[in-house]
Amino acid sequence: MGSSGSFPALEDLHFPSAQVSISQTLSSLRRSALSVTNRLQSIEADAAFVQEVAEQYGLPLIANERCGSWYISPDAKKGSAYFKSTDGHTGQWDFSFRRLNLQLLPLANEYGGCVIVDSTRRGKLMPDALSKTIPIWSAVLNRALFPTETACHAVQLPPNYLGKSEESQIENRIDGFVHSLKSLKLDLDQLRQQLGKPIRVAWANPEYFYPTDLRKDDASCLFVLCSASKRVHGAEMSEGGYIQGAGDDSEGWAHGLTPPVFWANQAALKQTSEEDLPDLIAELIAEYQQQRGEQEATLISPTKNLYINPTDPRVNGSGRYDLVIDCNGDPATVEDNPKLLNLGCASAKLGSRDLRKSLDKVRDFVNAQLGSDPSQSILITCDTGKDLSAGTLLAIVCQFYNDNGEFDASLSKRSISKTFIRQRLAWIVSSKHDVNPSRSTLQSVNAFLMQPPDY
CATH class of the missing domain: 3.90.190.10 (Protein tyrosine phosphatase superfamily)
Structure with a gap:
């Protein structure tokens, strides 16, 4: 029927320019939503929540590096921890002997505990480091350092978060980790004195605090595991510029910016357009490196x-x-x-x-x-x-x-x-x-x- 007014078949119709335009538009919107400006603004908003948590519990802030440092002003940061989320991945639960984190023990003893700050990207309530790695670490230390205080030996895990099977499998690995820790021949008596009392674990994130009534006491050191960002279920474009876990994987977006330089230059960074930020960041990093003294070996x-x-x-x-x-x-x-x-x-x-x-x-x-x-x-x-x-x-x-x-x-x-x-x-x-x-x-x-x- 072609010449007599018939319509072309559907497969003969092409809309290349429209397809490219839609794809480019979506990519552009996503890049805009994930801009450095939006990331820094999101970090500032999350940092305000972190400070509220510290004030509520009356405990010092510890950054779980590297992500956690973005959310803590340097003058409020009391130390760093190095707990890997991969040690909490399902089926790969582990107690890291490359990341013992024993520096936290005397600090927790001095202050009655600490708030460990981390975050995670879109969709999850908290990173595996907070939901599993640190609870595993806490249970291992409690059993190794306080063997007679059996009330604190169970793995403390967030409520209704993991399946019963995963909780059981984690619990079954703890004694093996304790045995491996003891094989290091560390001075356990000295570590017990540094910590002083067993660890209790609590969680804080923008959706809930748990347990709600847990506070510092004389019987335990309270470790509050704080996930800084609110959970985003949809795409970044749906949140009006807010990015969950904006500080995560900073190598991919920060143009070399580091938390100390960010916190020291917030006003200047806010006032700079997105296209000029890379040049400004390069200048600020160069200044910081010039001013920084020698690192003590x-x-x-x-x-x-x-x-x-x-x-x-x-x-x-x-x-x-x-x-x-x-x-x-x-x-x-x-x-x-x-x-x-x-x-x-x-x-x-x-x-x-x-x-x-x-x-x-x-x-x-x-x-x-x-x-x-x-x-x-x-x-x-x-x-x-x-x-x-x-x-x-x-x-x-x-x-x-x-x-x-x-x-x-x-x-x-x-x-x-x-x-x-x-x-x-x-x-x-x-x-x-x-x-x-x-x-x-x-x-x-x-x-x-x-x-x-x-x-």
């Missing part, structure tokens, strides 16, 4: 001479430490200096592989230098001060240090097990709480330390 106890820090030329070349090992430093720059060892490792996973090939140089360097004078101090650095430097330190303390933290060159030939490596890792984690050697780094160190003697 951390002594790894119980040793008296091993230190860890992010690489900083002002510190590395200051002569403050007798020996320096820089994991990422260029080996060609220190050829004539027997007191410096640059390993030339790359960053991230490639760096972990490079470290595996460099640990024999570390062994020889430490053996030669401390073998002639064990009193010398050693500073170990890497780009972050958390990954490769921690792995290098782990190799050193496993090979050369006795249980009292004293150097002994004869120990380098001893047989090393995974349990022993975990015990020595606890020295590092307990001394510097934000170290986070990656799985790849730990695998490299394990492979080096556990190789056959005639390798």
Whole structure:
């Protein structure tokens, strides 16, 4: 019927410009809803709720890094915790020996508890770190440190949040975690004194406080797990610019902005248009880095001479430490200096592989230098001060240090097990709480330390 006035078939009709326009419009709206401006405004709104929680309970604020720091003014922040949501994922419940978080114990004792702040993205009431990871950690510590106080041994989980099966499976793993914690040979009596009394857990989020009547008391340390953001069920565009968990995954949106710089420059950031924000943020970051002083290196106890820090030329070349090992430093720059060892490792996973090939140089360097004078101090650095430097330190303390933290060159030939490596890792984690050697780094160190003697 074509020429006699028939209509074309439906499949012959095309509306390319309309389709592109709708797609582009939706993408543009979503980008607009997730703008940096909207994120910072959402963070400010959530931070006001966090402050209310702190005032209601009369407890100090602790950021669960990295997200939590966005929601706490630096002058109100008493410390940091490092609980991973992945340790609370269904079927993967764990007690992390890379994240012991023992720095919270004396603080909780001093104040009667704390408010641990975190957030999560659209759709969830709270992150798994608050609903499962910290309750698991609390139950493990309560059982390990207060074995006779059985009333506090159950895992405290949020009400009507998990299924009964998941709750039961979590409960069944706790004793195994307690056994593993004890295998680290930490001074449990000292930890018990630091904490003082068992942990009680409560939750606070914009939907509810639970239990509503729980307050500080003389019988327990109260840990309030605060999810800062209100739950958003629909798309971001439906909330008039509010973004749930706006501080999460800041590497993807913040243009390098960090919480300290955000809090110090709120007014300027608010007054700047979205298109000009990246340039302003770059300026503010540069100013902050110029003004910031040298970071104090951390002594790894119980040793008296091993230190860890992010690489900083002002510190590395200051002569403050007798020996320096820089994991990422260029080996060609220190050829004539027997007191410096640059390993030339790359960053991230490639760096972990490079470290595996460099640990024999570390062994020889430490053996030669401390073998002639064990009193010398050693500073170990890497780009972050958390990954490769921690792995290098782990190799050193496993090979050369006795249980009292004293150097002994004869120990380098001893047989090393995974349990022993975990015990020595606890020295590092307990001394510097934000170290986070990656799985790849730990695998490299394990492979080096556990190789056959005639390798």
